[in-house]
Amino acid sequence: MTTGASASPSGHGWNSAIQGGTCTVAFTGDWVARTDGVDPQSADRILASGARALRFDAGRLGHWDSALIAFLFDLRAAANDKGVGFDEAGLPAPARHLLGLMAAAPSTKSLLPTTAPPPLLERLGSWTLDRGAEFAQGSALIGNLVLRGGLSLRGQAAMRGGDLVEAMFDAGVAALPIVAVVNVLVGGILAFIGATELRTLGAGIYVANLVAIGMVREMAALMTAIIMAGRTGGAYAATIAAMQGGEEIDAVRVFGIPVFDYLVLPKIVALTIMMPVLYLFGCAVGVVGGLVVGSATLGISPLSFFIQAQGTLTDTQLFFGLAKSFAFGALIAIFGCQFGLRAGRGAADVGKAATSAVVAAIVGVIALDALFDVCADILRI
């Protein structure tokens, strides 16, 4: 008695007939995974006949590949679950061979998709613990920085002068063009904004005040930090993460070379030193950008612009900007190194480390900037 059948237009299919409790599954046509796929419901349909044993007829089976194996694998697993006999004798010898390979595999239940995700409370707990661990790692890095940095000042750390100079060049001189371009444009933008409003009040000359204070107190430090977070912080994270993947850090460690001194300290020191330098450079080119726009739109002479700007700036404002840029440099470098050291060993982990370092550094810089401004307000700077 025929109990079930499945066929496609290409002739690929099966039909089953039950006699005396034994169900014979006969295959027809080609069973090619790429074109015919696998029908996950077939096993249930065949076993629904109530057979106590399964046997097979491959007489009309054409070309086959893993489509047949997947079908048989599911059917055998379902038959085993229901205590139905599974007689492989009628199958092609290579198919029996492959099924034999999978007989050694763990239970079929483990082949099913993974179980449901853990409950919300558990996920929240793990997230909190992860964040706690990250905070602890970050604190350890800062502690290490203070300790090893102090030792390096006394010449007792393993940081090489050459590495520091190279890192300073990379974080300083090599960054000058992009810092210049962005700060000139920001200075120009400030001047445009000021010119639009101040012209109507007949106070165009105060564009110089706006540009000078804006750049020195706020924009030069902030914009330079954002550029350096993307450029250098991301590069630190990517470099260290790629070194993790290539076991380069392990190679450093097994020689007994302090990883922190060799890899992290030069980067943090270099960026922390170079950021104030870049900030000063950014202030200068930003004021020049403002001057160009001020001259072009309001006809202010360069000399008047400089005298006006000089008159409005105080040492306190300059030191305030310098302090900010110093803190931003340290923050960006610490985030870059920290995310690099925490990265996994895959190519994707390098990307994740770089992205996380850049995002965290930019958010951190803006938050720190806000904190500085609150402090400045309290101190009436």
Next chain:
Amino acid sequence: MDPPPEPALTVDKLTVAFGEKVIQQDVSFKVAAGSIFAVMGGSGSGKSTLLQAMIGLLEPTAGKISVGEEDYWAATEERRAQIDRGFGVLFQSGAMWTAMTVTENVALPLRMLTDLGGPAIDALARVKLALVGLADSGELMPAALSGGMTKRAGLARALALDPAILFLDEPSSGLDPMTARRLDDLILDLREGFQVTIVLVSHDLPSLFDICDDGIFLDGDTHTAIAHGAPKSLRDNCQHPTVRAFMHRERAPADGAAPEARRRRPS
């Protein structure tokens, strides 16, 4: 007597060079359908370069590679892409896509190159992983796999599209002898089960002797194949000094005979 099987792959007077630097020249051989064919040779002999030419990653300077009857490099790019779908490649490092789980690695070629639905793709991926003994490891990320598991996962991915020809680049490199032996057994089982043709690039002598039916020996000095035949047969019968030295793990002829004193350790 049965006629010899049709060649699945024919390499005819192949030359591969990078500019002036010739890596291989005038290499010719036929890989019989259903056989396990060894590309042998020492480090730097150009085995991997030859493999790159066979799998379409490196265009030869001269010569012909035929897949079945079709000249691979004379075909259009679209046609070559179609032929490539009949290839499965296990890279030396495994080359797993590290951003995906093992199952996703195996499923990706099916998702990209077939019209199959999600459940069918998942079922096929799980079967491929079960075949290589990684049924329980599908949800792991590649970084969490051991060396042997990475090779198995790479093999499962290479089998994703049920290839006609499987290229294995140094499958046993970096594995301990027992794991390497299990991998050899698996390769034999998969050949038996899928009737697939296998081209194996290796210098691992036990593997070569155990599983290969035929092969060529590439020489890094002359930049060509200096011997043809099954590894066991080359070991027992080949008189070429380089091949003999390789097969018997002796010093290369160019290095000269080792003085007895050098071989003896001081007591």
